[in-house]
Amino acid sequence: MSDRLSVSSGVDMGDAASGLECLPFGVHHDDEGVCLLVRMGPHRILLDCGLADTSPLVRGLKKPARRESSLPADLVLVSHAHPDHAKGLLALHKAFPLLPIYASEVTSKLLPLNWLDQHGEQVAPFCQALPLRSPIEFKDGLVAELFPAGHLPGAVAILLTYTTPERSYRLLYTGDFFLSNSRLVEGLRLEELRGTELDVLIIEGSYGTSRHPHRRSQENQLAERINRAIAEGSSVILPTPTLGLGQELLMLLRSHHHFTGRDLDIWVDGTVAIGCDAYLELLPNLPSSVQNFARHQPLFWDERIRPRVRRIEPKQRPEIGNSCIILTDFTADLRQYCQPNTGSWLTLLPEKTNIKINDEYSLLCPVETYLLAQHSDGPGTTQLIHNLRPQHVIFVHGSPAYLADLTSLEELQNRYHLHSPAAGTLVELPIGETFIQPAAPETNYEGELTELGTVVTITLPDAITADPRWRQFADTGLIEARWQGEELVLRALSQRELINQNSDRFIWSDVDCCGTCRHQRGQRCWNPASPLYNFKVTLEGYCPAFERNSDKSADL
Secondary structure, eight states, X not given: OOEEEOOSSSSOOOOGGGOEEEEEEEEOSTTOOEEEEEEETTEEEEEOOOOSOOHHXXXXXOSSOOSGGGSSSSEEEOOOOOHHHHTTHHHHHHHOTTSOEEEEHHHHHHXXXXXXXXXXXXXXXXXEEEXXXXXXXXXXXXXXXXXXXXXXXXXXXXXXXXXXXXXXXXXXXXOSOOSSOOSSOOOOOHHHHTTOOOSEEEEEOXXXXXXXXXXXXXXXXXXXXXXHHHHTTOEEEEEEOSSSHHHHHHHHHHHSTTTTTOSOEEEEOHHHHHHHHHHHHTGGGSOHHHHHHHHXXXXXXXXXXXXXXXXXXXXXXXXXXXXXXXXXXXXXOXXXXXXXXXXXEEEEEETTOOOOOOHHHHHHSOEEEEOOOSSOOHHHHHHHHHHHOOSEEXXXXXXXXXXXXXXXXXXXXXXXXEEOOOTTEEEEEOSSSOOOOOOOOOOOOOOEEEEETTEEEEEOOGGGGGSTTHHHHTSSSOEEEEEETTEEEEEEOOHHHHHOTTOSSOOOTTSOSGGGBTTEETTEEOOTTSTTBTSBOOTTOOOTTOOBOOOTTOOO
16 A cells, blocks of 8 residues: 555655655544645645644754744645634644645634634734635645635635646645535535546545435434424533534524524523624625525524524523523533523434533433534545546545545445555555555455344354444444345444433333333432342333332433
8 A cells, every 4th residue: 555654753755756645644533633744746735733732743843943944834724614624723823933824714714713712812813815716826836726615614625736847736635525505504516626637635534434314304303303302391402613513503493494483592602602703704705595594684693583592691501491492512511501490401412523421411411412414424425536536535534434434435446546544644646657456444244144033133243343333333232223225224222322211212101111210320220129229221121129200301
């Protein structure tokens, strides 16, 4: 394989005559951000800087490191303002104030929301704004052009072209992209990039090969769940990042038929509220449908038209409740809202989030997940690749298992040179040379199916347990099966789904079982008179010491 470990100080990428190379400093595995150093001929371009620790970019440079020749790159191009792509930019700028940093106009205005924690320190703007769809020549033969990428206002795909007397080399970095239109952002337009004659595509693989329902279906499912919770007298907490998802949710709640005109309070707290203010400053850059909406009523803050949208003042937090909706920060202590005498609560988290909910909070407030995708799914990812037809595809931004799923697709293996490098692994990108694609890792497992009366048993080899996803899949030992066309899809049932009394999938109220027993908490039996005392129990289980739980709000 053409990927090899870089044993340099982190910025030496070899002889300029060797063509194209990519050295990732971060590829968004686990909690690391995205930061990629690309070399095209003699030019070094840093794509994004989402590193919490920028020392790898500084290490090995001569000191004092303030001359242009001592910079870690010739320039920095930023795809969008989310922290996993931008949080290291301020530290990078402080270390190398002469290093030019560029982004779209909207992104340059949103970037300061990544350093709100500077304790009153005034940070002068340092990111230069670039126009969309306008080629800009930065160095001799090096041209960059930005195309809207969906996902977040201001997010762009970056097309780099390096021209020599012999030929032109083209590399496209998608950043985070989304082909579908969302409430506040139009999706990436394939027709703008089709026919680009790419050599290299650096693309995100956040969802691996997963297939998602249509965007409107996702929205309707979420709105229906919130509507049902409110109808049952519960309040709903929606923790979100500062930018993007929170504002999308707010627009959904304001415009969905379940909520328009409804006597309901929507409270917005923390940096999510600051993000809303930032969006209001960008109104001319938002889709025309959003601008039309704003001509008739305020986009976010509105106490006149129902549902009312209000900010939360700190002193109000312990008093808010009784059938309302709260949007707050991912990092907020959610217990400050779920106070006594404020009614029952439901917390809704986006799928595949890194937010940690402790068991104590889960017992106080049921937690469920929802899908409102902010990135393209597997079919969308492969659709973009097939439309652009590059020689090389580099996958970043996703768990190693999900990226391995993409590099294992036969439809990609047969047509492209695929790479999924770890941080610190140099990827050499020979153009027009013979390249033998290494064998894909084994991802299919052959098993046996046996029918025994009323039971069907599926047996799989134990090699499947070597995948890091197996532990989570097998956590409860329970699965759900459903048909998808002619294929049967198996899905693991998580602890969160099982202990959530209000889950869509499990309604135990009419059944005498552990799920409705007053002694069952946290999926364990706490009745000393029961033979199951102190043992983990399944919710459909039963013992002679069963006593019905009369408190419908109790947690399972």
